[in-house]
Amino acid sequence: MSEGLLETAAAPSPEGFRQDALVMKDVRVTLPTGKGLLRIIRDATFHVAKGEIVALAGESGSGKSTSIMAALRLLPPGARVDGTIILDGQDVLAMPRRELRGLRAKRARLVFQDPWRSLHPMKRIGAQLVESARTADPSLSREAARELAERMLARVGIPEPASRMDSYPHEVSGGQSQRIVIAMALVAGPSVLFCDEPTTALDVTTQAQILELLRELNRELGLSIVIATHDLDVISDLADRLVVMYAGEVVEAGPTAEVLSRPRHPYTWSLLRSAPGSHEPGERLHTIEGRPPGPAESPAGCAFAARCPSVHEVCLSTRPEPRPVAPGRSAACLLTEGYGPITAGARDE
């Protein structure tokens, strides 16, 4: 499943920016409020190579969706973004608004969790696709845009695309809506597709179909895909690489198969252990005790220390930095820095 993309380095080198679809370096997202500063993302660094599928995994509030919104500079006004974000070779945070709109229109598109809410309820599907195509390429005639839209609807598996163009969003099912939203992104011919929990709102069969569609688009068009998800089972077959986020930090990154089979961060390990897929039928589901620190809290040490099964005294006072732990892999855990490995006993418990 890894298609020879595993050799990509975990930490991007500056000269590596050109081959990367997305580089996030020391990205920090803060929101000043009346009650103090909220830290939504704390110095997150990860990258997505061209043609790669990368999953951002984590619980709600881990910062995975915020990372995507930050990459497109779509965060609400008031949110402050520091660090470096290079999207398709361009510095997103330094871009003038007009250029940024061009980047969103042509090169980096976004698919949201809830397909019903992503389409305008009062406009025909065709009109929304045509608008999308002509925003990306204003020289396109209305007729050419319609033709392109129909072709893309057919490509994402919408039956009778020509008649669907005249439908309204409430007339199609959720799975079809999500396909339509994906087609709406594809008419622009983007090089990066961001998907924020693209299948969470859908039933299991439809989920699998949408994920398969994303896989095909990645193979055929060389589309780089970034998926935010809380469901490790969903992305295990799809993503080339996994970026695990916890409390606004990247705690582990590496090729999906390796991270899933040999997690190097206790959080990843706990997350895998609590996934329904790793349980026998009838077995009680494992949970991770406690809750992650909120965006208003700033723990002195490791953010996961309070819930960590392998916590060491030093973890409470020292904040771990992401370190390379194997070729193409990194983890932010003091245990990987010689404070004693995760014991076999802890892992089997």
Place this chain on the structure above:
Amino acid sequence: MIGYAVRRLLLVAVVAWGVTTFLFTLARLSGDPAELMSPPEASEAVIEATRERLGLNEPFFVQYGDALLSSFTFDFGDSFSFSQPAMAMVLERLGPSLWLVIPSLVLCVVLSFGIGTFAALRPSRLSGRLLMVGAFVTGSVPYFWMALLLVLLLAVNLQWLPATGSEGMASLVIPVVALTLAAVSTTTRLVRGQLLDSFNEGHVLTARSKGVPPWKVLFGHALPGAMPPLLAWLGIEFSFLFSALLVLEPLLGYNGLGALLIRSVGNQDFPLVQASVFCMAMLITLVNIAMDLIVRLIDPRLRAKAAA
């Protein structure tokens, strides 16, 4: 859609019946018009003759039947006090009243959409907040008091406008300004609120994420999405403006339907009361139904429901 329109229009008949019955009952409870119309020294025979002439001696159900019949034929008979056909008088006064209501409504739409949109685009900035405080303050001032203030300022002190009357365009200014200020305040706050909600909708974020320019996000995505409740509200605002005329017209000596109705109530002039209330109720109902139909025309989800 046509079926829906027909069903709504049947509702008008129900409203007509309700209004007629209500007025009829109320009128019978409020005393004897024959006595009121006659001079104090009139003999019992004269009063009785008047009663007979007005049909007040007929059995209750005959009178009620006559009232219903008049509502459905739009013929309410002659006014007791003016001895002219009541409906003709009402229609004659409707024009001047609409000269107050329609300009107020148009001004209200222009101002509230303009200011509301401006404020929604800068919700946390000082200019946006000040506008909302302004809207709140103007909305807290009763329109009749506002009208009196305007009379004091523009007619008495500055002498730019007539204080009372309904002659010429100048006489429209004070009532229209008072009505507009009253209506624009709530509508502005509603426009701003609806737009802010709309900005948070997934489809507006989708439009922004597609690189659609801001003006097109506003006019092509956010505003259309915010329209259905605003249109329904404008129907209600129309009702409010009409009801405000009942106070404003007598206050400013303006010869409209509101003044006529208040006077005919005082005179216990049943045909005139019936004709004017009936006419107002029908107008308000029809405008609200029209708004309802427009909302359904622009919103395909409601259209689907209406067809079902």
